[in-house]
Amino acid sequence: MSTLPEHRVPFVSLDRQYRSVRDELLRAMDEVGNSGIYILGDRVASFEAAIAEFCGTRFAVGVNSGADALFLSLKHYGIGAGDEVITAPNSFIATAWVIAATGARPVFTDVGDDYNIDPERVAAAVTPRTRAIIPVHLTGRPADMDPITAIARRHDLRIVEDAAQAIGARYHGRRVGALGDTGCFSLHPLKNLGVYGDGGVITTDDEAAYHSLLKWRNHGLRNRDECEFWGFNSRLDAIQAAFATVKLARLDAWNARCREIAARYREALRGLVWVPEDAPDTEGVYHNFVIRTPRRDELMAHMQRRGVDSRIHYPIPLHLQPAAADLGYREGDFPVAERQAKEIVSLPIYPELEPSEIEQVIDAVRSFF
């Protein structure tokens, strides 16, 4: 047996990215400090314009989190008690609670081999109460939007994209966030475009949604003194917008690096474990690189001994969460998602991974098999 590596490959290492852009971030912080404007304002507006241009939409609205981006989109479309919203059962918790928080019912449908919602099952889940679909571009790979869009058109449903993990990903030449009625992004530090606190942004081509969302995020205020409806406080801080603007300029390069690392993992691990591939004419951004093996728990323990951190995204499907008990789902309802939850493991993937660390990850997996 070879000697164990001394170096540990961390699953995330946000400080590395911070150091790579530190000078620009400090300058941005100083500019915001000197401007005297700390919530919304010009810096948020210019970030919104930059994100809209990046995604290829007409508008963007900065908000407080990815969850709020989803929640306020649903509120804008008037979704609430008595309505149903279809989504995937294998996403992060926020995808489900935002539906429940409007008073509507989360309706889950099983996913495909690629971890994304299966359009045929979506079609079968539509009822007269269905109002919207939240496709999740899980792990940074786009859901198959053409058939989902066709279903939405046929039944007059809104599409609210959960693009929290997928900023920059492309589907048939277009960026995610430009494929639904609204696109919802998280600026959480762990996401591909991460800031130094919470943040989120909504993209849209829908002018009415844009003007309404500006009010939804700001107490329902139409102007300084007049409240059009009871809204929320979900504004983006100027400082986070300034940081996000600095990082947006690097995002394509960072995403390209993650795609290179994904290609290297794929080439080295294909055949040993299930590896994620890009669907034809799509480009994922590999927020996570999620492999599958029936020996997942043993593999994770082995990787840990070989100095490589790994995680599970996510071990408990949404329909089996304690919070979902009153929805009446049971184990066995979504066999694909449930089986995947037992077999998935995410490998470290971020632009600052050193080549030697990438090889250490590969060796850790290969030596197990």
Ligand SMILES: *Cc1c(COP(=O)(O)O)cnc(C)c1O
């Ligand atoms: C991170 C995430 C969210 C929520 O984003 P926050 O900014 O943490 O609120 C929603 N959906 C998915 C798929 C996510 O990964």
